[in-house]
Amino acid sequence: MAEQAPEDRATEDRFRHLRGTAGEEQVELSREERRFIRRRSWWLLVRLSEGVRLKLLLTGLAVLVSQACQAATPLIVAFAIDWGLPRLSEGQSSGMWLPGIAYIACAVIAAVLIFLYTRMTAEASQQMLYRLRREVFRKTQQLSLDFHEDYTSGKVISRQTSDLESLRELLDGGVNSLAQGLVFMTFTAASIWLMDWRSGLLLVAAMIPIALLARWYQKNSEVAYRRTRISSARMIVHFVETMTGIRAVQAFRREGTRSRQYHRLAKTYRDDMVRSIGLFGVMQPSLVLIGNLTVTAVLLWGGFRVLDGGLGVGVLVALVLATKRAFQPLDMIAMFYNSLQSATAALEKVSGLLEEEPTVTEAEDPQHLEEARGELEFTDAEFRYPARGQNDAGPVVLQRMDLHIPAGQTVAVVGRTGAGKSTLAKLLARFYDVSSGSVKLDGIDLRDLALEDHHRHVAMVTQEAFLFSGSVRDNIALGRPDASEEEIIAAARAVGVHEFIEALPEGYATDVATRGGRLSAGQRQLVSFARAFLADPAVLILDEATSSLDLPSEHLVQQGLERLLGQRTALIIAHRLSTVAIADRVLVVDEGRIVEDGSPEELIAAGGYFARLHSAWQNSLS
Numbered sequence: 001m002a003e004q005a006p007e008d009r010a011t012e013d014r015f016r017h018l019r020g021t022a023g024e025e026q027v028e029l030s031r032e033e034r035r036f037i038r039r040r041s042w043w044l045l046v047r048l049s050e051g052v053r054l055k056l057l058l059t060g061l062a063v064l065v066s067q068a069c070q071a072a073t074p075l076i077v078a079f080a081i082d083w084g085l086p087r088l089s090e091g092q093s094s095g096m097w098l099p100g101i102a103y104i105a106c107a108v109i110a111a112v113l114i115f116l117y118t119r120m121t122a123e124a125s126q127q128m129l130y131r132l133r134r135e136v137f138r139k140t141q142q143l144s145l146d147f148h149e150d151y152t153s154g155k156v157i158s159r160q161t162s163d164l165e166s167l168r169e170l171l172d173g174g175v176n177s178l179a180q181g182l183v184f185m186t187f188t189a190a191s192i193w194l195m196d197w198r199s200g201l202l203l204v205a206a207m208i209p210i211a212l213l214a215r216w217y218q219k220n221s222e223v224a225y226r227r228t229r230i231s232s233a234r235m236i237v238h239f240v241e242t243m244t245g246i247r248a249v250q251a252f253r254r255e256g257t258r259s260r261q262y263h264r265l266a267k268t269y270r271d272d273m274v275r276s277i278g279l280f281g282v283m284q285p286s287l288v289l290i291g292n293l294t295v296t297a298v299l300l301w302g303g304f305r306v307l308d309g310g311l312g313v314g315v316l317v318a319l320v321l322a323t324k325r326a327f328q329p330l331d332m333i334a335m336f337y338n339s340l341q342s343a344t345a346a347l348e349k350v351s352g353l354l355e356e357e358p359t360v361t362e363a364e365d366p367q368h369l370e371e372a373r374g375e376l377e378f379t380d381a382e383f384r385y386p387a388r389g390q391n392d393a394g395p396v397v398l399q400r401m402d403l404h405i406p407a408g409q410t411v412a413v414v415g416r417t418g419a420g421k422s423t424l425a426k427l428l429a430r431f432y433d434v435s436s437g438s439v440k441l442d443g444i445d446l447r448d449l450a451l452e453d454h455h456r457h458v459a460m461v462t463q464e465a466f467l468f469s470g471s472v473r474d475n476i477a478l479g480r481p482d483a484s485e486e487e488i489i490a491a492a493r494a495v496g497v498h499e500f501i502e503a504l505p506e507g508y509a510t511d512v513a514t515r516g517g518r519l520s521a522g523q524r525q526l527v528s529f530a531r532a533f534l535a536d537p538a539v540l541i542l543d544e545a546t547s548s549l550d551l552p553s554e555h556l557v558q559q560g561l562e563r564l565l566g567q568r569t570a571l572i573i574a575h576r577l578s579t580v581a582i583a584d585r586v587l588v589v590d591e592g593r594i595v596e597d598g599s600p601e602e603l604i605a606a607g608g609y610f611a612r613l614h615s616a617w618q619n620s621l622s
């Protein structure tokens with residue numbers, strides 16, 4: 001698999017609890033767990049760098065040469081003072097122009113290379129982020145419904161936004177600063193060694209406390225940043241949930257409670273961030289202090305040696321300059337380290353998400369079905385909802401069901417809430433696969449049917465009748481973007497929504513998200529019927545929720561529905577008995593079993609659950 005680091009089976013089993021998004025909230029990790037997750041994260045980065053590696057190499061080279069040029073400047077100063085000045089005083093002009101030309105050449109080369117590598121880094125890092133954004137989007141769209149029902153859109157949003165932002169900070173500026181800083185420090189340190197090895201020793205001594213400090217920071221900030229990723233995701237989840245459920249929030253006056261919960265989450269995030277940045281706040285000044293103490297030591301020791309005549313003044317000036325400059329990049333490196341820790345925590349989460357695999361997949365060698373009649377068959381079909389992250393699946397929701405629906409039949413499914421009606425629809429739409437037994441369309445097991453053919457032949461119109469921002473026309477043509485204007489209008493006419501659309505401010509071109517294009521629940525339902533009509537599937541599944549409709553529009557929807565059904569096979573999760581009237585057959589589902597099956601008249605005559613439901617409905621009408 002392209003998205004996974006190559007590893008053996010034993011490792012796979014040992015770290016099952018960290019696979020994919022499982023264990024995402026675990027903050028403290030053992031050494032081995034840490035290594036496993038790190039490997040996955042770095043593997044992702046390596047994969048993303050495909051195609052830009054040459055650019056990265058050239059960037060590295062450009063950084064190397066430009067920093068060498070910059071590090072050479074103190075040497076040129078020393079050369080100018082100790083070699084150039086005496087010659088100049090003897091009247092030789094070469095004492096001035098030789099160091100002058102060398103200095104200018106170094107400055108120009110460095111400037112040109114800095115321009116080049118800044119550009120190349122931006123191109124390489126943006127290319128990597130572009131790939132990652134696309135991958136995260138593609139993956140989250142691909143993942144089956146069980147993943148989304150468990151993971152929530154808030155978490156996906158936090159992966160796609162705040163986590164990728166952390167990575168952007170690192171790739172955009174961080175890597176550049178690190179390469180620049182390291183190369184600059186190495187060259188400057190080398191030039192110090194060349195000028196005076198004793199001062200070089202002081203520099204090496206300074207590396208000891210720096211290494212200890214870095215170790216301390218890494219250990220602590222890793223955990224701290226992991227915490228910030230978790231608290232940031234929780235905050236975003238709460239925000240997204242509140243906004244998507246804003247109607248319920250306002251209807252039940254939950255604003256205060258939701259705000260208080262959000263404040264708590266935002267406070268935790270703030271505290272986690274302060275803790276992480278606080279660690280950086282200790283490391284950075286400590287580095288500056290170590291740097292300044294080293295400069296003082298070089299100055300003092302060098303000063304005494306100048307007095308003794310053991311060191312030239314020019315060399316001492318160059319040494320102090322170089323030592324000061326050698327520590328300058330530490331600031332940048334520390335910042336890099338900080339963004340590295342933050343990005344690594346983000347990368348852990350993103351690489352986990354990319355490791356997830358859809359549970360509903362296409363067979364290796366799928367069967368094709370050009371034209372479908374629409375015959376459906378459930379054989380010994382049992383279903384449990386998968387319990388993600390746990391070993392056992394949930395309780396049995398559908399109990400070994402046998403059901404045959406001939407092509408063209410309209411079947412209404414009724415039953416108590418939680419009986420398993422929607423589950424039946426979800427299995428037909430292949431949002432899930434049965435746990436055992438089979439579901440077949442025209443004799444082909446849905447698991448063996450090519451996904452494209454399944455999508456073409458089986459369409460589901462959901463309760464929410466979701467419309468995407470864009471024109472009414474585009475919304476109708478969702479399942480068949482190549483449909484002609486005439487076909488779109490014909491579909492709208494068929495379900496009886498054409499006149500209404502024509503009356504909109506810009507007709508079919510009206511944007512459904514704008515004020516003039518905002519549609520009522522019934523109108524949205526009709527547009528979604530037109531969409532399904534245009535897609536022309538052999539099997540239509542309707543999870544209808546029309547309780548919000550007033551009577552006239554309910555009548556309109558009813559008419560639209562009848563025209564939509566036509567000769568298709570239809571499974572209607574019926575919440576209103578007026579819909580059941582148009583069904584050829586009614587199934588009463590209870591606790592995952594079909595307990596009554598027959599025409600509406602037969603079931604009324606039989607005097608069971610459906611008969612009671614029907615008489616209650618009759619009473620409510622009279």
Ligand SMILES: Nc1ncnc2c1ncn2[C@@H]1O[C@H](COP(=O)(O)OP(=O)(O)OP(=O)(O)O)[C@@H](O)[C@H]1O
Nearest residue numbers: 149385394397415416417418419420421422423424
């Ligand atoms: N994603 C899920 N994960 C786990 N259990 C689920 C999930 N969705 C539904 N269930 C459970 O499966 C059972 C059947 O649910 P289903 O949605 O099919 O009922 P329904 O008959 O359509 O109910 P309603 O009329 O209220 O929509 C219920 O007990 C429910 O709690």
